[in-house]
Amino acid sequence: MVRGVCLRSFLLACSVTGFSLMDQRRDAEDERGLNKAILEMLHIDKVSVSHQVKPHPYMRRIYQHLDSLEAQDSGRSDGMLVQSFRSVDRPHHGPQGWIWFNVSSLNPSMLGAELVLFRKTLNPRPLSVTITLHSVISSEETLNESAALEERQLTLDQRPSSGYDVFDVSAVLSAKPLELLGFQLRYTDESGSLVLHEALTQSLYCLNRGSLREPLLVLYQTHPIQL
Template identity: 80%
Template sequence: MLVFLLLCSVTGLLLMDHRKDAEDDQELNKAILEMLHIDKLSASHQSKPHPYMRRIYHRLDSLEAPDFGGSDGTLVQSFRSVVAGPHRAPPGWIWFNVSSLNPSMLVAELVLFRKTLHPRPISVTVTLHSVTGSLGAQTESPALEERLLTLDQRPSSGYDVFDVSTVLAEKPLGVVGFQLRYTDESGSLVLHEALTQSLYCLNRGALSEPLLVLYQAPPPRA
């Protein structure tokens, strides 16, 4: 009985020490972030960080701020794709609800995980288009970006990242949608949802679903 009581006492002390260490680490991490003036946000429905966001957070945490007093830090906000767009929205678009967007955001990126590779060095020209809308009215923008994709090579990060900062000029911005259009052999732009679905992971709730990442300042680079 005496040995049992001693073991319980030692175990209790060890658990208290672990809890204290964890609390100390949490306070230290919080103090470091406050010192670096880094504030990181993600959409409220996200239970786990998106794999791409984990990379962004790691880069932010590894940045060295030589002047803590003069550093404004970097505010990052991310939105995962939603199932459907606004009322009467065109089908075949990748939609994001950005109604909780921080107005200080200056840079926006559409992040798509490239999920397949073609066995031969085939290239395809893709043009990215966007739709913005609120209260049932949508406005389609001119092409945001045109890019040549090589289908037998995946980007080093695994993601195709498109600069979509121009959508931030629309006010108010409640919903934004994106669509990829491809150039056929005659040079005409065509819609090809099957190609988009075969190239990218578009399933909402998947590990690498589409992501819209916004920055208050130019994003950190590897």
């Protein structure tokens, strides 16, 4: 008798759980249907939540640094204007092997800029390579390449403490880019011979659009912040 009561109780609990799961699925389907109807009303095919919901890890470090500066100087009320741009697809008329940014919403008061690249690999041997950073500004199907912005030697068995290689690219702002801005790294090895830049850049840095650590262009109203 007791066994029969327990069995009925178990079956009843299972049926209640089953109905609850069915209700949850039905609610989720109704919500998806409502969302789809709203999107259709707005003539939107689909919405991509994408990686931009989460801040770039480097930007989190900047926010924390600015917060600490404000805490030290509570009298500052004006704050500091900072803009950041994630990498975009290569324009149809742009060369391959460049890292592109759409800066059409660039604030004209910006004075400093830095290119932030996450170093994703380490070489087990203490190899060094010299890199030269170049930029190009794209406007109306034309490309204007700059002189080298910076030359630096990388030791490939050591990663920066932050994990990022940061290049001061403030000089590009003097050219007043209106839309697309591209950057390219060129390499020479210890013998002084040129190394294929695109393949080496892809092996050294995280370039995947959609990754939290994709290339980032950060602009400041003053000179770049030293983290």
